[in-house]
Each structure stands twice: as structure tokens, then as C-alpha cells.
Amino acid sequence: MTSFGRRRFLAGVAGALGSGLVVGCAAPERESRVQSFVLSPEQSLPGQSIWFATADAHSQGGNSVVIRTVDGRAKKVEGNPAFPINLGKTSARSQAGVPSLYHPDRIATPLKRTGARGSGEFKQIGWDEALDLLVDRFGNSSNPTLITGRVGGTLSRVTEWFASLTGSRHLVHDTLEDSTLRAAMHNAFGTSELPHLDIAHSSYILSFGADFLGTWLSPINYSTQYTKFRSNTSDNGGHRGTLTQIEPHMSLTGSNADNWVHINPGREGEVALSIAHTIVHDNLIDPSISGPVLNQIGGKSALDAYDPKKISSTSGVSEKTIKEIAKDFASHQPGLAIAGGPALAHTNGEAIGTAVLLLNRIIGSAGSEGGVKPNSPATEGTPRPLQANTFADWVNFATEMNSGSDSALLIYDADPAYGATGAAGMKTALESASFIAAMGPFMNDTYATADLVLPATHPFEQWGDFAPDPANGQIVVGLQQPVVTSLLDSRSFGDLLITLGSELKGKDAFPWKSMHEAVKTTALSTYKGGAEAKDATWVELLRQGGMWENTTPSSFGDSSWQISSLHEPSFAGTAENYNFHLIPFETIGYGSGDEGQNPFLQATPDALTTMTWTTWVEINPESASKLGVRRGDIVDIETPSGSFEAQVYVAPTVAPDTIAVPIGQGHRFGSRWNKGRGSDVLAFVHPFTDTAGSVAWAATRARIQATGRSAQIPAFELMENPRNDESDPPVRVTSEQH
């Protein structure tokens, strides 16, 4: 046996290390694996970005985006720079489109209920069985009802066609529907259309609760206009515009305002008429301008009851402030006055909205550049999103269902079991339906009660078109095309209705064979050229994301309202027993709750508090001190309708007698990220309605009790301050100030 000396040992080790170095330099095997597509994506150029223009179905108002795709997968959302509404801009909700598209909890296949109704227990089935079930249970029902979200464009025509074909009733659900604003528009301007706000050319904005930079109507469009409003360009007369925001809880728009004025909830109409009183009695505007409209609404003397001296005590806005606002508003022309959000969510919301909108007529800016203008018309083929049914309609429907109506429901993109409609009877009404089929990309409280759940395509996977509401003064149609092929066994709602309608009423029941055909036919309905040029035109329309053209501006009608119609607001709960006004509000992330399943939007910080992932309550420092609660404490908020928990965020964004709680959490069913998270504040507001039939969601009082528990607060601004030691707030709102 040869001896194994030290030198040979060292040489051997060195050799082994050398070989190891060579092997170690090679790429690991996993990096050499490449997967082939089973089906090659259309128009794919491997490794290259391809951009498609399509609808931004997640943001508000109707915007268009271009989506970067690589190898058949959507990667990034950008604004469509050609589209006249958003002009290349996007919102957090737009950006959440990709995480929503590839969300792991999307409904992947049709599901059939196996457990008790509402248990959320289902088994997977195929589309053939699902369609058989739909035909048998919904198609043969004597009382079929369609419940959808605010569908618009060609999809709304397909839906209405299906409803008339099958004799179905059609109800439209929207958690925060806008009937009050439309009623106010009708009273003030003779039209139920939403207003077109010419913010870019305005010199002064007087906003009562309308968070137009955050969550109200068309915030992306308003934000792009706002940059012009704030610049010293010729658009707004060469000087920076002034924004005055009057509201009980500071919104994102309020935080941008030159003047933020706190007001007692429900008193916005009084202050608006008080401003009108000052303008008229101090002759701040030529009487020949304000006179005609005053005559229509009750005459100059009808404003006498709204002398600023009388109004300051009830509204919490001082006489001096009211007079200053009136003077500024009248002297900075053109100006516009708007009302939205909590200002309209009162028992006198319709009157509040009307009183505010009439200020535009009193100063003479209604319908003119820089003021509130009429909405431009939509095309016949692509109507605007359908107006939602009012809260009162839902209460009636729930009563009918609960009294034993044998109704079969087909639900799409709606969650009436959640929020105020759920608490007002829809939750129990759904349990008594004879059959429920529900279609959507995600599970929600309503779908959990369904007998059959159908997977819907994501907006990036389907054909469609839309008319922005409100538009920008032009006739605008946006187009929606699939930018990726669905990885799931999903179908679009329009295609489902066409398939189902054809099964029930014959293959010629619909004039179109698919949504693709319906959208293309609609878009090219006015086209007169040859087939080849027609195809080229269609491709060009898809490339630019839609079509738009200027139109002759229409004019407003007369006012049909009397000042005497403004009545006192009612509140649920007395001030003695419930010492806080409860103001629910919408956040820029998950909004009214429809987008809560998306972790990107759960983690999008609230604009003012930077809170994420939870339900919090904003409490004035003075009130927090009296209650003995600190930031992070869990409190019990009790209203006359019940109680829920929220985490304290001490902030000067509310007055001492007001608390504010975000809408959108508290889902019993949903994705892994919103199921069982936080509280559904809308389920605890009193089911008051205003005269337009909407729920008065800001007309409830509440009281607070500490639970003794506390938790780390998920605020983005506090990431570097884990101890949560409270520093002095930069602004303090106290009861002495108003």
C-alpha cells in the first residue's frame, strides 16, 4: 500500500477544488428549463413588448389604457395618451389591473353549490353542466330577474336584449349610486345627466364634499384638468384658480384646497343658499344675471331665511367665512359650484345638491366656459353605463323576495348582499330565491349564496366598448379588446347571455353571434367603405382605443325647484345618546369595496392618513383625549343599527363632534386578502332615504366605547416609527373654531 503523504493530500484537495470551481461555474439545471406555450399567444413576438389599447375597467369615469404584454402576459398598465378623458394618466385602481388579472383567487371554473345556501361550499363542474343548469333553472323560471352592476355600451344593449327576450326584470346595483346628484341636476338644470365640469378653464371651484381629485365621478379627468386650473396659463384667465372645499371630513380634495371649511353634516344646502343670499343682497353679481333664476326658485325674498347670521349657528360656518366665500366666488369668474360625497348623503341630499348647483346659475357661469356644462350626448350604439336602481328600489325588491316571490336570479358584477342594501334586507332575500346563478371574477358576499357560480373573464380578456360618464364635452366611445388570452375556464358575460339566449330562444334570437361581432358591428355601424378598408378601420380604432369627435354644445333647461323645498336634515340617534356624527367615506384604493380583493389596493395608503389593510376611525385629538383613546386602540362604534369595531386614528381631519370611517371592508366572502377583514360601516348606517330614493349614508349618529384592546396600526407613514409615539398634529381643529 502506497503511503498518502502530506504533499499528495494537498495536491488532491487542490485538484478537487479546481474541478468543483468548473462545475460550480455552470448554470444550475433549473435555469436551463424553458417552457413552450401550449397555444401560442396571438401576435406574440417572444421577448418583445406589444402594447394594446383597451378599457380601464377598474378606474372611475371611463378611461382608456395601453397595456404592455410580453409573450402573451400582461405586464404593465399605462394611460392611453390619445384618449381624451384621461390623456395618458392612470390611477392606483388602473395600476391594480394586472394584479387583479393574475389574482390567485379568481374563480377558475363553474362552481355548483354543495353546502347549505350561504355556506360558501361549492364543487367544480364543467360549462356544459353549468349551461344545462342555467337553462333548466333560470330559463324556465316564471319570474327571472337579472341583477347587474352598471353595465354600459354594447354590453348594456346585449343585456337589455336578453332581458326582453326572456321576460326578465333587470335591476342595476351600485354600492354608492348617484340618483341624488341626478335628481339635483334635474331640479337645477332640467337634465338627469351628470354634469361636465370645465375645471381647466375655471377660476374658482366651490366644492361641497365632492372629492373630485380622489373618488368622485371621474377623478383622473378632473386631476388632469386641475393641473391647468392651478397653473397661470391662459386656460383660466392667466391666474391660478382658487379651490374652496366645504365638508365635515377632510378629503383628498379638501387637503388640496386653499380654504378648507368644516361644516356640520346636513347643513350644506343652508350654507349654499346663505352664499346666494350674500351674493344677491350685496349686489356682488349683476341682478340681470341672478334675477331670472331667482324668480324661478321663489324670488329674492325666499333667501331671507338664509341670512349668514342665522345660518352660522346651525351650520358651524361663521358669518364672516360665508361672506368671504360669497365675495370670492362672485368676483372670480368663471367659477363652478359642485356637491357630492357626504354632502348629498342626507335625508335632504337632493335639496342640498340642488341649492349648490343653483349657485352656478346665480353667478351666471352655468353652461359657459369654466363652469358646469351639460354632458355631451352618447352614441345610440354605445350608451352610457345604466343608471343604478335606488336604495328604495332594493328595499322594495327585498321585501317582495322575502314575502315568498319565487324568483330566479342571474347576477353579474354586483354585490347587493354587502353594504347598506345587504343590511336592508337583500342578505335574507337572497336566501329565499328559488335559484341564483352569479357570474364574476371573484367570490363575494352575494355569490356565496348562489347555487351556481360562473367564472367571468377579466376586463383585459374580453370585448366591449364604453361611453365615459361624464364625458369631456365631446362624443367619446372607448373600445375594449382582449389583450391576453384567459388562463382560466372563463367567459365574458355578454357571450354567456348570447349563448344562453340562443339556447332558450333559438340560434337567431340575437342579432350577433358573439360580443366581438356585436362590438365590431357597433363601432363600424356608420362605416360606408369596402370590406378591406373596413377591416383596416377596425384595426385603427382598436389601435387608438376608441373614437371621439367634437359636438355642438347643448344647453341646460329651466330650474324646477323652490327654495322652500330645503328641509331640515334628520339623523338616526339623538345627540344625547350618540354624541358623534358618523361620516363614512370612500378611499382611493379599494373604493366602495368592489376592489378590496386586490392586495395592491389594500396596501394603497389612504391619501391623508396613509392607513392600509384595515377599517379605522378618524377621531379629533380633542375627542380622543376625552375618550381616553390613543392611535391604534380598538374601539366599538355603536349606531342605532348595531355596532362594529375599528382602529383609532387620531387626526384633525374631523371636528370634535364627528368621526369618519372608510367604506369597503368587512366582506364575509372574497379573496384571501379581504375576506373577514375590517368592518362594513355601510351595514350600520340607518336605512333613511332622501327624496331621490338613495340611502342617506351620512345621516347616522354614533357613540364610541374603548374595548381595552390595542394593535399595531398599519399606516404607511408610521413604517419608520414602530413605537407609534404621537407627535403633535400639524393642524388642530377644535370646537372653539366654529
Added chain:
Amino acid sequence: MEILKAFLPRLTGRQFLMIGIPAVVLGGGLVTGLAVLIILGATGATARPAPTQPIAYDHSLHAGDLEIPCQFCHRGTDTQASATIPSVEQCMFCHSVVATDRDEIKKITTAFESNTPIEWMRVHRMPDHVRFTHEAHIKADIECSTCHGPVEDMKTVKQVVNLNMGTCLACHRDTNGRSIGANNPHPISVDSAPMDCAICHK
């Protein structure tokens, strides 16, 4: 030497072993490894054997006997940077009717019907710091075999050209001064194969 001694402390035998052994082992390993890499690079040999593919696809049958052009399956090489792995659907263009009873073809059929991607093993791979574009080379009429070897003769494809910087530069130098792209409707002019570092190392 005197200076060296002045800086080095006097070492005991034990200290010498504690410092000397690791120094010899690491130094020797590094030298041996580098030598192996240099020898492999100089001879043009590749370090990796032909990888085992999930399906025994025979290039010598398809590209050789049947003379199917490379770009029939590897589409887009003349328009983009990446070569493409054919989709399963593309295999099925022919194999939905051709040789459907063979075991290897059944694997493709199963993958297609179950919507499952096939995990191929990559044969050629440029390092991450190199930007190689197929389009420019194919448009200049460079044969696929220049880099990929005689694939039409290979039952199992193996890397035969060591695609290191030397290989690239040698070809770019040779190309300069010669007319290339004679069959191209837009021939590349002479002296056009760039030698700038930033062409590949962007």
C-alpha cells in the same frame, strides 16, 4: 529579501502550517480551475453534454431527412432578438395526423390536450451580460449552423461551438472586409460587423 524578512514575522512550525496549508489549497484550486477553463476555451470544446430532453425530438429526421427549414418551427428569428421554442400547438399542426401512434408523439398529444407546457432543456445560452440578437445575424445571411453546428445531422442536439467572446470576435473580424448578405434583398455592407464593446455589452 532582507526587506521581505523585515516585514514577515518569524513563524513557528505550527503557525506556518496554519497559514500555509489553506494558502496552498486555495491557491492551487484557483490555478487548476482557471487552467481547466482556459484549456476548454482554447480548444473550443464545451463543458456541457447534450441535455436530456423530455421528448426525444430528432432534429436529424425533421431538419435532415425531411428538410424542414429551421425557421418553420423556430419562428421570428429574422424579426426579433430571441429564437423561439415552438408551441405545442405548432407540433400538433402535423402531429395531429402524422405518427400519432408513437410513444413520443403521444407525449405531445397529452400535453396539448391537458393544456400543459413542455419543459424543454436549453442547449445554447448566452450569459446575462451579453445581448445577442438573432435578427441581425439571420438578415446578414449567417447560417444557423455557424453557431449551432450541423443540427440536421444530430439526433440529439448538443452545443458544438463554444459561444464565448473569442468566437464572436473572430467571426466579426473575419466578416469585416468581406461581402455578406448576397442573397438578402438589403445586403449588409462590408465592414458592417461591429467591433464595439457596447454592441453586445449594453
